[in-house]
Amino acid sequence: EVQLVESGGGLVQPGGSLRLSCAASGFTFSSYAMSWVRQAPGKGLEWVSVITGSGDTTYYADSVKGRFTISRDNSKSTLYVQMSSLRAEDTAVYYCAKAPGCSSTSCSRYYMDVWGKGTTVTVSS
């Protein structure tokens, strides 16, 4: 069974840091791009970042560029996002998702076919 399980969420003060993890199973992790998507309370979906299967290409939303770093360990089938300089507006449920339509050469067929259940990040003093 294909599965994604996020962890690492919690309460953090403004300006603080947090690292989220996403453990993947049931598919060849290194063959697929992976993404983070977030959803603030009562709001819509907001894409955060994507990393290609080999890890050689990354893209970020402007709202997190320079503060978040996406990475992956293919030997552990795990996706990460290191979040720093956190703000109240980063409060959200963070989902990881498998993105088979994105490669090192093109993401024009981008879509996310498997999602985790999410982990909650709250930025507050």
Next chain:
Amino acid sequence: QSVLTQPPSVSAAPGQRVTISCSGSSSNIGNNYVSWYQQLPGTAPKLLIYDNNKRPSGIPDRFSGSKSGTSATLGITGLQTGDEAGYYCETWDSSLSAVVFGGGTKLTVL
């Protein structure tokens, strides 16, 4: 303000058909593929449509997608109460080098 524009809400009676529109530009919908997601209350999003009009395994053919120019449409026929959910369109934006979502549409089955 989302890059892709969706109506905030739509409603229809059980058994009826509804469409949800998603409007963008040449840098996103106009030159890339569109996907649609369903998010039931309190759950993670689920892929409904990819590559403009393809359905993943397990998605019933009541759900359909289409694209024309810089707009896309999700169609749902034979509405059921279980279809009450948020629906989001998504695509790649070549100018932003980023994924963009629509603001989401809440479907109410009256």
